[in-house]
Amino acid sequence: MSKMDNLRAMREAKYAESQKRAATAPARPVAPVAPPAPKRVEERAAESPATEDLCGHRNMSGRTCTRESGHPQKSHRYS
Numbered sequence: 001m002s003k004m005d006n007l008r009a010m011r012e013a014k015y016a017e018s019q020k021r022a023a024t025a026p027a028r029p030v031a032p033v034a035p036p037a038p039k040r041v042e043e044r045a046a047e048s049p050a051t052e053d054l055c056g057h058r059n060m061s062g063r064t065c066t067r068e069s070g071h072p073q074k075s076h077r078y079s
């Protein structure tokens with residue numbers, strides 16, 4: 001075996017070893033993801049478009065509540 005072959009063999013052995021180490025290395029620890037905080041009713045109401053799924057409550061003069069269906073507000077809105 002010539003000196004050059006010897007060097008190459010050594011390099012290849014080192015390379016193989018580093019590959020093996022990379023393969024068996026433990027996976028990067030995944031940062032724990034905190035569950036999203038439950039949204040407040042006001043935020044949920046703001047997200048839903050006003051034109052969709054309306055409360056539909058009618059007042060005495062026949063106007064329809066324009067708030068979203070099941071709105072948390074006690075009063076209805078007829079604007």
Ligand SMILES: [Zn+2]
Binds near residue numbers: 055066067071075076
């Ligand atoms: Zn209403």
